[in-house]
Amino acid sequence: MTTPYQLYYWDGLQGRGEFVRLALEEAGVPYTDVARQKKGMPALMASLNGDKVDHPSFAPPVLQAGELLMGQTANILQFLGAKHGLAPRSQDGRLWANQLQLTIADIVAEAHDTHHPISSSAYYEDQKKEAKARARDFRKKRIPKFLDYFEGVIQRNTGRGGYAIGSRLSYVDLSLFQLIDGLVYAFPKTMAKLAPSYPGLFALHLKVSQRPNIAAYLASKRRIANNETDIFRRYPELDK
Amino acid sequence: MTTPYQLYYWDGLQGRGEFVRLALEEAGVPYTDVARQKKGMPALMASLNGDKVDHPSFAPPVLQAGELLMGQTANILQFLGAKHGLAPRSQDGRLWANQLQLTIADIVAEAHDTHHPISSSAYYEDQKKEAKARARDFRKKRIPKFLDYFEGVIQRNTGRGGYAIGSRLSYVDLSLFQLIDGLVYAFPKTMAKLAPSYPGLFALHLKVSQRPNIAAYLASKRRIANNETDIFRRYPELDK
Structure with missing residues (x-):
């Protein structure tokens, strides 16, 4: 089939x-x-x-x-x-969704580079010192800068429901869920401290996780568990 | 006005x-x-x-x-x-153009990180050692991998004219011009060595530079000269 x-x-x-x-x-x-x-x-x-x-x-x-x-x-x-009805209908809305998604892509690439700041084809262990320095900058400056931005997007959206765009779920909300999920996995201490500053993002993360299809997916074997071959990696030394 | x-x-x-x-x-x-x-x-x-x-x-x-x-x-x-007629007309063509443009964005971000591998808000001088290591990886592995890909795109395109897509100039060609231009500025020795392997990309670079509107632009004051506050920076120590 x-x-x-x-x-x-x-x-x-x-x-x-x-x-x-x-x-x-x-x-x-x-x-x-x-x-x-x-x-x-x-x-x-x-x-x-x-x-x-x-x-x-x-x-x-x-x-x-x-x-x-x-x-x-x-x-x-x-x-x-x-x-599949996961994007705004207007041209303006589509451009805005794409813009937000590309900004999510930017922070995802930076999250990857926290553990591979020198070479994506070399071992983490061989760039650990540099990874610590890059992760410090990511935690202190980049995560807050990006999350301030996305929180502002949600807060300024006049639509109901706490979504990024309008009053309806879009693929941007699903990606924001995944971004927050990954950051919490990789940087649990940092994100625990930051969470109170981002009520809109954390509420959206919860809301997406409770949608029937997403909840069923997350509970299934199709959802691969977080691990240290992934983009978001939990290395305690990078989350001090 | x-x-x-x-x-x-x-x-x-x-x-x-x-x-x-x-x-x-x-x-x-x-x-x-x-x-x-x-x-x-x-x-x-x-x-x-x-x-x-x-x-x-x-x-x-x-x-x-x-x-x-x-x-x-x-x-x-x-x-x-x-x-403005700088994209393919079909959905298939539009998706392909966007995909190529996003791949260009990826190498541009990596080019930036050769001089700022640890923190985009810190001085180059304070991350010079790491920059040398990242630039080495970029020169040896990443530039060839990306340029192999883009050269293949041009070579496989059955349209006439040596463009990336079909037989007509698109914004992807303009961006490939800018990518090659920036890489040649930042890594002149590396690119001189690599040039013979990428005849399609270098021919496209030349062709774009000779288009009347582009040639006039490049000769005008509107074109800002390459410099070391830019994404593509010429630091001889990063091009050994």
């Missing part, structure tokens, strides 16, 4: 694929998580390979939707959001 | 604003580079401030188009590309 969507992402970690999974789960559309199937890895690698596909991706996640093959998380979410 | 577009970006550097400037210049539409006007800085800061605007940006560039205010480079280019 083929599903309408095939998601290509590394097995064993949430990573950037998780932002796509959350949208698919909330929309309730069937999808195949290709790399987690038997013989899934060669299929994943083919999606990155220009000899096999017309529009290869630089890196996963990659989503196949019938004839369409697309990469880059924010690009995939823009597509899925429009198709 | 008001122009159809107002661009908000820091004065004194090309930065991410340059990707937007190149699209506006190629399209030949009048725009105001707000921060370079008298009293432009307060206007720029207001575009980032949620007390002043409904959709503030986390960081410049910000583009105002009548009532619309939008941030994030790839988001702005998606808008301008569709409006």
Whole structure:
């Protein structure tokens, strides 16, 4: 049986694929998580390979939707959001959603670099000293700067429900859930201290986690547990 | 006199604003580079401030188009590309253009981090040792990996003209021009060595530079010279 969507992402970690999974789960559309199937890895690698596909991706996640093959998380979410009622309807709203999603992508990349500030292909242990320095800057300056921004977005939104945009859930809310979730996992002490300053973000995190489709997903085996091969990693020395 | 577009970006550097400037210049539409006007800085800061605007940006560039205010480079280019014939016409083509642009954004962020691997708010001199290590990784692994990818995109494109997509210039080509231009400025030795491996990218760089509107722009005072407050910085110690 083929599903309408095939998601290509590394097995064993949430990573950037998780932002796509959350949208698919909330929309309730069937999808195949290709790399987690038997013989899934060669299929994943083919999606990155220009000899096999017309529009290869630089890196996963990659989503196949019938004839369409697309990469880059924010690009995939823009597509899925429009198709499954997870994006605003107006052009203005769509631009705003995409802008917010790209800003989420920016902090996610910075969260990754806290444990790999020198080289993404070298071991953490070989860049631990630099990781400590970068993580300190991330905790003290970057997390507050980004969360101030996103909290302001929620607080200024005049729509009801505590969402980022209007009065309806969008893919941006799902991604903000994942961002807060990941930051709390990786930096529990820092986030415990910061939480009171961000009531809108933490309320949104709770609200998203309680949506029926998301709650069922989080309780299922499809949700991969946080771990130290992921973007958000819990290294106590980076959360002092 | 008001122009159809107002661009908000820091004065004194090309930065991410340059990707937007190149699209506006190629399209030949009048725009105001707000921060370079008298009293432009307060206007720029207001575009980032949620007390002043409904959709503030986390960081410049910000583009105002009548009532619309939008941030994030790839988001702005998606808008301008569709409006001024600088994007493919099909949905498939638009997704592909956006995907490529987001991949360009990824290497641009990594280029920035070669001189600021620990903290974007600290001095380069205070993270020079780490910068050398990160730049080495960038030169040896990341530049080739990204350029292999983009060269493959151009080589596999069956359209005529040597563009990234189809047989017509798109905003992706303008951004690839700027990427190559910046890398050559920042890493002249590295790029001189790599150039023969990337004939498609270097031919595209030349071709874009010779387009009438772009050539006129590059020769004008509107094009800010490369310098060491920018994303692409020429520090000889990072290009060994």
